[in-house]
Amino acid sequence: MSDHYDVRGSGPVLLIIPGGAGHSMGLENATALLSERFTVVTYDPLGLAHGRLGEPVEEQRVEGWSDGAARVLDAVLPEGESAYVFGSSSGAVAALDLASRHPDRLRHVVAHEPPVVAVLPDAERQRSMFTEVRDAYRTQGAEAASVRMTAGMEERALTEEELNKTSDAAPQPPSPTDELATPMGVFLTRVLVPFTSYSPHLAALSAASPRLTVAVGIDSAGQLLHRTTTFLARRTGGVARPFPGGHLGLLTHPAEFAARLRETLVPVG
Structure with missing residues (x-):
């Protein structure tokens, strides 16, 4: 099995799991800034940024992404060191699963607006909505x-x-060819429903190690994922930490977002 990822920069390892179908397009500005402080490892779970766009893709499993992320960390982490992890959207769902199923050698996990609607009182209605989007x-x-x-x-x-x-x-x-021709097509047909149907392991995520920060976009106030993230933070014993922008803050506010992530992971002083 071949795992696809890119490495840039130096310092402690920061694994990034992108959202959508895991394609890293648009993340260059943020990763360039983060690579001044970290060895940034950008995971590409389906290899879409590594020449596999258009190839057959089966319906995805969150556990498949997190198992792959664990293998990538095994490959890049120096002996005795632990990693920082950042995931956004569907990548944040995988980051939560990584934290609960592969906690060894993880130092701090930041999950930005994971669509884990299972934590909500109206979970079934929200799952149905995402199924309607795919359909x-x-x-x-x-x-x-x-x-x-x-x-x-x-x-x-x-x-x-x-x-x-x-x-x-x-x-x-x-x-069928169109569904696989773009990252958005792959996301809508192979990722959206299984990832929004995922139930996080709340007990494991409430453990002291690895540290978990649940992040929410300032501009997402009043929206579904702001509510979801706030519920998740509460149910894992924390408070949602505000980040610049909305759900796509990493793309729309790369400098401010990277600064906030860096300060969250390695507080000044």
């Missing part, structure tokens, strides 16, 4: 899925304009 993509196409996802993340019903947009437009369902 909308497969039957109507990317725009219909995007409209449904936006409304779901903002915890509101579809507006009349959105309903008209999805009902008036001719369905453009992706072909």
Whole structure:
């Protein structure tokens, strides 16, 4: 089995597990800044950034990503050292599983807005919403899925304009080839439902080691993943730590986000 990852910088190991389908596109600015302090290891669980985009992909399992992340750490960690881990979105779900199932040699795990809706009192309704997003993509196409996802993340019903947009437009369902042609297609059809159906191991995540920080985007206030993250932090004995931007803060605010992550992992003084 071949695990795909990139390494840059020097210092203690910081493993990054990207969101979506695990493709690292757009992370270059943040990883460049982080590599001034850390050996940044960017994990690519499906190899999409390493020439495998378009190849067959089965429905993904969170445990598969975290087992792969553990193998990557085995390969890159110097003897006797432990690693920092950062994951965002679906990558944060994998980071939680890594912390609960492979805690050895992990120093501090930061999970940014993991969509672990199982912690919510209305978990079943939210899981159904994510299933509707996947099904909308497969039957109507990317725009219909995007409209449904936006409304779901903002915890509101579809507006009349959105309903008209999805009902008036001719369905453009992706072909099996289309589903695998882009990271977003892979995410919507192979990652979204299994990862949002994952139930975190709350007892294991409440343990003293490794340290867990649950991070939430400042601009996500009032949205589903802000609520989810806040519930998760509470249920693991912590408080959600605010980070710059929203769900995609690592992409939209790379300098501020990298500074906040660095300060979270290695506090000044």
